[in-house]
Amino acid sequence: MKSLLSLLALAALCQGQIDIFCSPSNLSCLENRTRVDQALLEVPNSVTFPIQNDAFYETPVNFTLAKPGQIVKLEPQTNVTAYDVPPGTSLSRFMYASVDEKNQTVPATGIILWPFTPKTFPYNPLGTAGETKYPLVAWAHGTSGVVRQCAVSNLRNLQYDFRSVFTLANLGYAVVIADYAGLGTNVPFNYLAYKLHANDVVYGVSAAQSVFPELSTDWVSFGHSEGGGVAWAIAERQATSPIPGFLGTIAAAPPPFPIATASTASNSVFQAFLSFTIARLYSLDLASIFNPVPLQALQYVESIGGCNDAGYAAFATFNASDIYSNLSWPSSQPAVDFLADYSVSGRPLGGPMLIVQGSADTVVGTVGAMLGYNATCAVSANAQVSVQYVSVNNQDHNPSLYASQRLWLQWIEDRFNRFPLQEGCSMVNESSARPGQSVQTAERFLVEYTKPWVTIFTSTFLPSYLWKFDLGYAQGTS
Ligand SMILES: *[C@@H]1O[C@H](CO)[C@@H](O)[C@H](O)[C@H]1NC(C)=O
Ligand SMILES: *[C@@H]1O[C@H](CO)[C@@H](O)[C@H](O)[C@H]1NC(C)=O
Ligand SMILES: *[C@@H]1O[C@H](CO)[C@@H](O)[C@H](O)[C@H]1NC(C)=O
Ligand SMILES: *[C@@H]1O[C@H](CO)[C@@H](O)[C@H](O)[C@H]1NC(C)=O
Ligand SMILES: *[C@@H]1O[C@H](CO)[C@@H](O)[C@H](O)[C@H]1NC(C)=O
Numbered sequence: 402m403k404s405l406l407s408l409l410a411l412a413a414l415c416q417g418q419i420d421i422f423c424s425p426s427n428l429s430c431l432e433n434r435t436r437v438d439q440a441l442l443e444v445p446n447s448v449t450f451p452i453q454n455d456a457f458y459e460t461p462v463n464f465t466l467a468k469p470g471q472i473v474k475l476e477p478q479t480n481v482t483a484y485d486v487p488p489g490t491s492l493s494r495f496m497y498a499s500v501d502e503k504n505q506t507v508p509a510t511g512i513i514l515w516p517f518t519p520k521t522f523p524y525n526p527l528g529t530a531g532e533t534k535y536p537l538v539a540w541a542h543g544t545s546g547v548v549r550q551c552a553v554s555n556l557r558n559l560q561y562d563f564r565s566v567f568t569l570a571n572l573g574y575a576v577v578i579a580d581y582a583g584l585g586t587n588v589p590f591n592y593l594a595y596k597l598h599a600n601d602v603v604y605g606v607s608a609a610q611s612v613f614p615e616l617s618t619d620w621v622s623f624g625h626s627e628g629g630g631v632a633w634a635i636a637e638r639q640a641t642s643p644i645p646g647f648l649g650t651i652a653a654a655p656p657p658f659p660i661a662t663a664s665t666a667s668n669s670v671f672q673a674f675l676s677f678t679i680a681r682l683y684s685l686d687l688a689s690i691f692n693p694v695p696l697q698a699l700q701y702v703e704s705i706g707g708c709n710d711a712g713y714a715a716f717a718t719f720n721a722s723d724i725y726s727n728l729s730w731p732s733s734q735p736a737v738d739f740l741a742d743y744s745v746s747g748r749p750l751g752g753p754m755l756i757v758q759g760s761a762d763t764v765v766g767t768v769g770a771m772l773g774y775n776a777t778c779a780v781s782a783n784a785q786v787s788v789q790y791v792s793v794n795n796q797d798h799n800p801s802l803y804a805s806q807r808l809w810l811q812w813i814e815d816r817f818n819r820f821p822l823q824e825g826c827s828m829v830n831e832s833s834a835r836p837g838q839s840v841q842t843a844e845r846f847l848v849e850y851t852k853p854w855v856t857i858f859t860s861t862f863l864p865s866y867l868w869k870f871d872l873g874y875a876q877g878t879s
């Protein structure tokens with residue numbers, strides 16, 4: 402039955418669920434194609450839709466008493482039936498207190514993907530004899546959307562499936578995934594505000610460790626895309642407000658600079674999502690930068706619990722002039738202030754960092770990661786830590802995670818074994834020895850349903866004129 406449904410979804414997709422003929426001034430057409438896209442591509446991957454129907458995500462009334470890192474709700478054995486996690490794995494969900502941009506407590510949720518049996522480390526036994534400790538990897542997820550419905554703990558494949566989290570669990574790591582406050586919980590989500598998401602991840606680690614003593618004290622953080630920026634922010638946070646056990650961080654495909662203030666607006670829905678955060682934190686006036694209908698279309702996406710793909714459906718066929726009345730809003734003072742306060746790089750790190758970046762990344766580009774690497778290496782305090790930049794030759798945003806899998810798994814294992822790393826910065830170009838055109842670059846498999854990211858980023862099913870992704874993340878000077 403499930404495979405029949407996914408075939409139908411696939412067939413519908415091939416017939417073009419994105420009505421490419423919507424005019425940017427026709428709101429009902431945009432709302433319709435957003436709804437159709439959400440029903441086809443997003444709802445089937447939700448554990449609960451709408452998420453408000455799951456009482457787990459409700460903030461308890463006594464939350465105000467909680468301190469950062471304190472558990473407020475625990476579901477030790479989450480029902481795995483509704484999830485598509487690998488056989489042998491288990492799940493636990495929890496709600497805890499994190500802090501927001503004003504350092505005030507906010508509720509956040511998280512989920513732990515437990516392996517069947519924990520990986521052991523000959524050079525660093527994590528527990529004393531007879532104890533079983535699960536090595537903890539804190540996963541920082543990439544953009545999933547900007548409203549409660551987009552909580553990764555509510556996605557059947559935990560968003561990244563075999564790109565990262567399933568692979569880690571199958572190898573014996575306990576993967577602690579923070580949803581980021583506002584995804585899941587009923588508080589505003591501040592998209593791309595890396596240091597806030599870093600609070601959520603770090604307090605999530607403490608919260609999880611406080612109720613599951615079988616989790617190791619040692620931990621590694623690892624994130625991709627938006628989560629790559631978060632992973633970077635975690636290493637910076639560990640230099641100033643450390644929690645115990647930090648072994649290092651992996652920033653895969655990170656955009657250290659969340660917006661390119663030197664350039665004009667793009668048609669990326671992610672940049673539009675970001676404008677909502679800048680409006681909230683720095684009073685950017687949305688009505689003065691958007692054309693009215695595209696703004697209403699994006700507000701509609703949020704109102705129906707639409708996530709990445711619904712957002713993509715709202716804007717996919719438009720150019721930036723269709724969407725904005727003011728294309729230079731990225732150079733507005735609110736955007737410049739956001740960039741100054743929320744970019745990462747150029748600060749001391751509290752542990753080693755591995756940057757993994759596809760050289761053919763069409764989503765975040767390589768310039769930002771390289772600039773951030775250079776800025777981080779220029780900090781004298783970082784001469785004592787290891788910062789390694791691995792370029793994954795000719796692989797795109799998501800595919801680079803597969804092509805580099807052996808490398809990051811080895812790096813994580815070596816950290817748990819406490820093997821020393823060479824201090825200072827280094828750069829590696831990882832490349833297949835096979836002839837270029839014989840190397841796979843597309844991510845072409847599905848976990849039961851059609852994954853929007855497969856279709857969008859590797860353009861497996863969409864015609865090339867719909868590949869309008871340009872996050873504009875690469876940044877000049879900051
Ligand atoms: C809604 O979108 C679907 C898919 O593109 C299309 O078949 C249908 O005609 C649209 N309905 C309206 C009322 O526009
Ligand atoms: C808006 O799009 C709908 C299809 O969804 C179409 O029926 C309608 O005629 C369009 N309106 C205008 C003013 O073009
Ligand atoms: C809130 O109440 C629950 C149930 O009584 C309790 O388990 C929890 O510890 C309380 N939380 C705080 C922060 O006081
Ligand atoms: C787990 O969820 C499934 C459906 O999602 C349900 O049929 C089953 O009764 C649930 N099991 C428990 C123990 O609640
Ligand atoms: C944030 O609040 C905590 C108390 O919860 C306090 O210890 C800490 O110093 C505050 N941090 C900042 C940056 O104000």
Ligand SMILES: *[C@@H]1O[C@H](CO)[C@@H](O)[C@H](O)[C@H]1NC(C)=O
Binds near residue numbers: 425721723
């Ligand atoms: C954007 O697309 C519109 C049609 O929707 C077109 O009229 C306009 O010329 C395009 N603008 C640019 C800068 O390409």
Ligand SMILES: *[C@@H]1O[C@H](CO)[C@@H](O)[C@H](O)[C@H]1NC(C)=O
Binds near residue numbers: 728732734
């Ligand atoms: C567009 O935004 C820029 C940056 O904030 C501003 O300087 C400019 O005056 C705005 N243009 C218009 C026509 O409002």
Ligand SMILES: *[C@@H]1O[C@H](CO)[C@@H](O)[C@H](O)[C@H]1NC(C)=O
Binds near residue numbers: 768771772775
């Ligand atoms: C980073 O630094 C290297 C070495 O100094 C330089 O060649 C390169 O152009 C820099 N890259 C960027 C994006 O600034």
Ligand SMILES: *[C@@H]1O[C@H](CO)[C@@H](O)[C@H](O)[C@H]1NC(C)=O
Binds near residue numbers: 792794830831832
């Ligand atoms: C990496 O190596 C490949 C194969 O030798 C080469 O084609 C590519 O240009 C190199 N990339 C970088 C960033 O140096």
